[in-house]
Amino acid sequence: MTIATRDNQADVGRIDTPDHEHQHVTRRGWKRWLLTTNHKEIGTLYLWFSFTMFLVGGAMAMVIRAELFQPGLQLVEPNFFNQMTTVHGLVMVFGAVMPAFTGLANWMIPMMIGAPDMALPRLNNWSFWILPFAFSMLLGSLFMDGGGPAFGWTFYAPLSTTFSGDSTALFVFSVHIMGISSIMGAINVIVTIVNLRAPGMTYMKMPLFVWTWLITAFLLIAVMPVLAGAVTMVLTDKYFGTSFFDAAGGGDPVMFQHIFWFFGHPEVYIMILPAFGIISAIVPAFSRKRLFGYASMVYATASIALLSFIVWAHHMFTTGMPVAAELFFMYCTMLISVPTGVKVFNWVATLWRGAISFEAPMMFALAFIVLFTIGGLSGLMLAITPVDFQYHDTYFVVAHFHYVLVSGAVFSIMAAAYYWLPKWTGHMYSETLARWHFWCSIISVNILFFPMHFLGLAGMPRRIPDYALQFADINKIVSIGGFAFGLSQLIFLALVIKCIRGGDKAPAKPWDGAEGLEWSVASPAPLHTFDTPPEVK
Amino acid sequence: MPTLALATDADLNLTPGVTAISERVYGLHMTIFYICCAIAAVVFGMMLYSLIRHRKSKGAVPANFHESTRVEVLWTVIPFVILIVMAVPATKTLVAMEDPSASELTIQVTGSQWKWHYRYFDQGVEFYSLLSTPQNQIQNAEAKGENYLLEVDKPLVIPANRKVRFLMTSDDVIHSWWVPAFAVKKDANPGFINEAWTKVDKPGVYRGQCAELCGKDHGFMPVVVEVLPEAEFDIWLAEQQAAAAVAAQDETAALTQTLTLEESMALGEQVYLSRCAACHMPNGNGLEGVFPALKGSPVALGDPKAHIGIVVHGSPGTAMQAFAAQLTNKELAAVVTYERNAWGNNVGDVIQAADVAASKGE
Amino acid sequence: MKHEKYYVPEQSPWPIVGAVGLFLIALGAGNYVGGLRSGDTGIFGYVLLSGIAVILVMVVGWFRSVINESMAGLYSRQMDRSFRQGMSWFIFSEVMFFGAFFGALFYARMVAVPWLAGEGNNAMTNEVLWPGFEAVWPLVTTPAGDTTQGMGWQGLPLYNTLILLTSSITLHFAHVALEHNRRQALTLWLGGTILLGLAFLTLQGEEYLHAYREMNLTLSSGVYGNTFFLLTGFHGLHVTLGTIMLLVMFFRVVKGHFTPERHFGFQASSWYWHFVDVVWLLLFVFVYIL
Numbered sequence A: 001m002t003i004a005t006r007d008n009q010a011d012v013g014r015i016d017t018p019d020h021e022h023q024h025v026t027r028r029g030w031k032r033w034l035l036t037t038n039h040k041e042i043g044t045l046y047l048w049f050s051f052t053m054f055l056v057g058g059a060m061a062m063v064i065r066a067e068l069f070q071p072g073l074q075l076v077e078p079n080f081f082n083q084m085t086t087v088h089g090l091v092m093v094f095g096a097v098m099p100a101f102t103g104l105a106n107w108m109i110p111m112m113i114g115a116p117d118m119a120l121p122r123l124n125n126w127s128f129w130i131l132p133f134a135f136s137m138l139l140g141s142l143f144m145d146g147g148g149p150a151f152g153w154t155f156y157a158p159l160s161t162t163f164s165g166d167s168t169a170l171f172v173f174s175v176h177i178m179g180i181s182s183i184m185g186a187i188n189v190i191v192t193i194v195n196l197r198a199p200g201m202t203y204m205k206m207p208l209f210v211w212t213w214l215i216t217a218f219l220l221i222a223v224m225p226v227l228a229g230a231v232t233m234v235l236t237d238k239y240f241g242t243s244f245f246d247a248a249g250g251g252d253p254v255m256f257q258h259i260f261w262f263f264g265h266p267e268v269y270i271m272i273l274p275a276f277g278i279i280s281a282i283v284p285a286f287s288r289k290r291l292f293g294y295a296s297m298v299y300a301t302a303s304i305a306l307l308s309f310i311v312w313a314h315h316m317f318t319t320g321m322p323v324a325a326e327l328f329f330m331y332c333t334m335l336i337s338v339p340t341g342v343k344v345f346n347w348v349a350t351l352w353r354g355a356i357s358f359e360a361p362m363m364f365a366l367a368f369i370v371l372f373t374i375g376g377l378s379g380l381m382l383a384i385t386p387v388d389f390q391y392h393d394t395y396f397v398v399a400h401f402h403y404v405l406v407s408g409a410v411f412s413i414m415a416a417a418y419y420w421l422p423k424w425t426g427h428m429y430s431e432t433l434a435r436w437h438f439w440c441s442i443i444s445v446n447i448l449f450f451p452m453h454f455l456g457l458a459g460m461p462r463r464i465p466d467y468a469l470q471f472a473d474i475n476k477i478v479s480i481g482g483f484a485f486g487l488s489q490l491i492f493l494a495l496v497i498k499c500i501r502g503g504d505k506a507p508a509k510p511w512d513g514a515e516g517l518e519w520s521v522a523s524p525a526p527l528h529t530f531d532t533p534p535e536v537k
Numbered sequence B: 001m002p003t004l005a006l007a008t009d010a011d012l013n014l015t016p017g018v019t020a021i022s023e024r025v026y027g028l029h030m031t032i033f034y035i036c037c038a039i040a041a042v043v044f045g046m047m048l049y050s051l052i053r054h055r056k057s058k059g060a061v062p063a064n065f066h067e068s069t070r071v072e073v074l075w076t077v078i079p080f081v082i083l084i085v086m087a088v089p090a091t092k093t094l095v096a097m098e099d100p101s102a103s104e105l106t107i108q109v110t111g112s113q114w115k116w117h118y119r120y121f122d123q124g125v126e127f128y129s130l131l132s133t134p135q136n137q138i139q140n141a142e143a144k145g146e147n148y149l150l151e152v153d154k155p156l157v158i159p160a161n162r163k164v165r166f167l168m169t170s171d172d173v174i175h176s177w178w179v180p181a182f183a184v185k186k187d188a189n190p191g192f193i194n195e196a197w198t199k200v201d202k203p204g205v206y207r208g209q210c211a212e213l214c215g216k217d218h219g220f221m222p223v224v225v226e227v228l229p230e231a232e233f234d235i236w237l238a239e240q241q242a243a244a245a246v247a248a249q250d251e252t253a254a255l256t257q258t259l260t261l262e263e264s265m266a267l268g269e270q271v272y273l274s275r276c277a278a279c280h281m282p283n284g285n286g287l288e289g290v291f292p293a294l295k296g297s298p299v300a301l302g303d304p305k306a307h308i309g310i311v312v313h314g315s316p317g318t319a320m321q322a323f324a325a326q327l328t329n330k331e332l333a334a335v336v337t338y339e340r341n342a343w344g345n346n347v348g349d350v351i352q353a354a355d356v357a358a359s360k361g362e
Numbered sequence C: 001m002k003h004e005k006y007y008v009p010e011q012s013p014w015p016i017v018g019a020v021g022l023f024l025i026a027l028g029a030g031n032y033v034g035g036l037r038s039g040d041t042g043i044f045g046y047v048l049l050s051g052i053a054v055i056l057v058m059v060v061g062w063f064r065s066v067i068n069e070s071m072a073g074l075y076s077r078q079m080d081r082s083f084r085q086g087m088s089w090f091i092f093s094e095v096m097f098f099g100a101f102f103g104a105l106f107y108a109r110m111v112a113v114p115w116l117a118g119e120g121n122n123a124m125t126n127e128v129l130w131p132g133f134e135a136v137w138p139l140v141t142t143p144a145g146d147t148t149q150g151m152g153w154q155g156l157p158l159y160n161t162l163i164l165l166t167s168s169i170t171l172h173f174a175h176v177a178l179e180h181n182r183r184q185a186l187t188l189w190l191g192g193t194i195l196l197g198l199a200f201l202t203l204q205g206e207e208y209l210h211a212y213r214e215m216n217l218t219l220s221s222g223v224y225g226n227t228f229f230l231l232t233g234f235h236g237l238h239v240t241l242g243t244i245m246l247l248v249m250f251f252r253v254v255k256g257h258f259t260p261e262r263h264f265g266f267q268a269s270s271w272y273w274h275f276v277d278v279v280w281l282l283l284f285v286f287v288y289i290l
């Protein structure tokens, strides 16, 4: 239904496009979406896929919150609860947040740098279409005998090897093909940025969203193969008699964690750097003032990325590393606060003495700055090794990463959607609905995640389906916040569908303070934007 | 910040605990927390000021500055200095925590799905510690007790005022032994031994939980430690040693005993429910695809020797652990008898302690 | 930067075919491997094979369109650069993949095994859990007591090193010949490289047989055997892939493709080959010699 509307939508775009020499024979209907090589269509596919996965992962979070509503086992068996936790994490990370950013990259990067399309359009289509298959496999495994993966999204060995269910091989191979998809997507982004910039678009003139994605893509290519290596070793340990993670054969279960987190920590920055780029576009637009400290933003992003390779073991402080290693990882982790602080300060300085207005993109961006900073500061607390011994594997950690991931990454994606929806659909979204969405989300998200800090400090471990009585009251509050936050997202769904179907006609540049090439083309953006590159001065 | 007011409320904040280390950790936690609050106050304060004073609807006109090397250097250096201020006490505390030397008592703590095994080094005392909350409370069929999910059949007992060293390891997956009041959380990795220690000032009962996802019943694997005054501890230890000697005699005596089917089934059911039911389920149906059913299974209906072998030695490469060291021969015999005769299996044979001893090669 | 028109291909069926192919491979392999233990793999072996077949069809179809477009002169220099950069980043991702296994090797050798033998703060690990275990590398006796033998670097591995090194040189000569448009020399050098690749694979197969039959060195011989076989195995897989790539290039050369200026396909394959070669050198040093 919605797909059909999008169909017409993009058709309108095509009519606007001036004829070019070789007219594309464009298939219509579903075939068009299967075969497309157009960055905007692929971007759209990514975004819808990601939103679907957000609902699926969210539904699992609702199962978690419902079970945790009261002490005692009510709804699900412990084993199924673990599957929900695991698949919720996997789906949100690999299915919702990463594809959403890739979708935004697809839509916006070619337009922002004045390119005709992504550099490798067919590869682009391939990267996308792997994902629905990979996730149907992962989700399908939940229905097998013994269920899907139940070892946490971090799949620590030997729980994921000797002690896991029969579906582990499916999990491994679905992660493999997800990885292939991410790597190819990232290669495409890098090549597009390096090679397809319009004349005059020098590196230091690129919008920050492009910069942050360039660095993100580098991180992806560097660490996704390591994840592939980790799952491969899990596979051979479980099925082919190797003992990488088994002391009896000279291996070490902790080695798994080193390999996993060498991937895993850069992975969390993969989920936040593009968000920084989005915020750096929106804050100046609605402050009507140039971004403060462009160059330092670029350097800060690069520093965060580089540091992200040498902090991984802050997830492993309790594994019994030598003190020297614990100190090294503690110091390096703390250091990341400095470049991240630079970013936060630059945003605040951009606001300072601007002419600020509060449209929906800006509201979400401002919420991002505050809530991400809260999540960052709790991250800093976690970095302090001796206290992390107390925080580790409690809801304090869960609170930390939901602040940076939900009110960080997801909010930035919402902000981006509001910011660019007029460009995508040619219609203005309903500001009334947007306000409802914003206020419901911001209130409920804090009811949902803030009290989790208390749970963690008071000693509630994570990944448990049932808990001691002293945690009952706060869990109830958290669950109520969770249901409210989930329902609030349905407002967003309604708003997007409404916006695609119609609404006030959007001008080429609906935001007076916005800057960038994407605003120089019509709304909705024509299917092919810059067949001849624009001149950038 | 509601935490400020409630900073001492045990339900909302970290516990200061009952050891010198845990108090230092608590102090460190509060210091860092206050620093973070201060940073947040400054950043959000500036932001809020802008948002109120510099809004377009109030006729604000945008300024056009967009960089200043001076402030940028400043807000790189100041955070750096703050970090150093945090790093110094953190380093000191950490180094103090990681020094298990000069301990007076050593206890090996072994996690295994889903219970803890404690062995007092060189004292000849060891036992398992299992969740004692009744299933009925968990399934909401019965009111929940005060220490719901935080109670065990046999707590770890340690003396106050003595430095106790823990050697953490595991029989199967990774577990993590955590008692918040001691500020001790250490992973129990299979095949390796991690060391930790504590020296508790105040006798009492302290509760914690397994803090590393270890499979289905990770949430049902509490840690309970009873700290006794030194003299009482010594008495307790002597009692345990005496009890261990009696148990060893019982074990020998059991070899010549012959239990009836009823006796064996009664004991077997008890053992089954506490040790086996977590995986194979109380009704013997297992969990399809994860844990095999025993009801009607070839093992339970087949050759008793093979059946005893699996229970005693485990099944390598699977989640089935070896129970040889966990249960007495009599208990092992009874549980095998139970599995062969419950849920309609009705094989009819009664396994005796001597059969188990034979399987062990004793 | 000079700008020609950037070619954006029309809608193409190959990516979706590729996605289906990967899906079949993953689904087939996942269920096949998952069913190995129970011995019930059902139809999934065939699903896996059909996936591989679909991918082969896709590769042929996709490359055919690319080659046709290239031959039709649709590609600008900028396009060529995109391909080159894409290939370089792909190789970088491969480097990181091998990095994971090298990491495992170094960790096992320098951390896990010494710790099991009581080094660092792990005295109790050795004393209580693995009494008598000693750290040696190659790990000929695992903590659990399984024994095996270390693979020396002399003999087959050394020959293989020489073969691969030579093949990198012959390939380089082929490239030079291509750049000077000496087609016959190109064909010969390229053909020679392929033969060397095949020789390498044969010898490696022989080495594996030797290891399994005479040395009791298998994939499951503790962490030494694990790293040995996974590193050399994945390398061998890459050599196989590289050889196939070179074979395709060979047929294209015979058909008269490539010019001294434009020969991305050839170049990509040769980069890949050199990369595989460098990996081998690292393997030779860290797996065999040290």
Ligand code: HEA
Residues within 6 Å of the ligand: A154, A268, A269, A271, A272, A314, A315, A333, A334, A336, A337, A338, A340, A341, A342, A344, A372, A373, A374, A375, A376, A377, A378, A379, A380, A382, A383, A384, A388, A391, A392, A393, A397, A400, A401, A404, A405, A408, A409, B039, B043, B078, B079, B080, B082, B083
């Ligand atoms: C988007 C994702 C994201 C981001 C951005 C971060 C950012 C950070 N994270 Fe987080 N983290 C996760 C996602 C993320 N994390 C996830 C998913 C987990 C759990 C994984 C699992 O186990 O399942 C985790 C877990 C985790 C742990 C392990 C906890 C444990 O298991 O015991 C630690 C420990 O050090 C940590 C630290 C940090 C730090 C220091 C930052 C820093 O980057 C934050 C920097 C930001 C600020 C500090 C705020 C802004 C700065 C200023 C205003 C300047 C002034 C500041 C100072 C002077 C200090 N994180």
Ligand code: HEA
Residues within 6 Å of the ligand: A054, A055, A056, A057, A058, A059, A061, A062, A064, A065, A085, A086, A088, A089, A090, A092, A093, A096, A097, A151, A152, A153, A154, A398, A402, A405, A406, A409, A410, A448, A462, A463, A464, A482, A483, A484, A485, A486, A487, A489, A490
């Ligand atoms: C970007 C990543 C991301 C996102 C967006 C979220 C979103 C949410 N997460 Fe997630 N979470 C993780 C990443 C993420 N999480 C990770 C990595 C883990 C660790 C996993 C592990 O331990 O291995 C985790 C773990 C985790 C836990 C801990 C589980 C445990 O330890 O046992 C909990 C518990 O409350 C939780 C809750 C939620 C909730 C309520 C949301 C909400 O924000 C979701 C809101 C969205 C919706 C609800 C969907 C929209 C609405 C509908 C579909 C309509 C139906 C609505 C109703 C019926 C009300 N998450």
Ligand code: CUA
Residues within 6 Å of the ligand: B111, B114, B174, B175, B176, B210, B211, B212, B213, B214, B215, B217, B218, B219, B221
């Ligand atoms: Cu044991 Cu969790």
Ligand SMILES: [Cu+2]
Residues within 6 Å of the ligand: A264, A265, A268, A311, A312, A314, A315
């Ligand atoms: Cu991290």
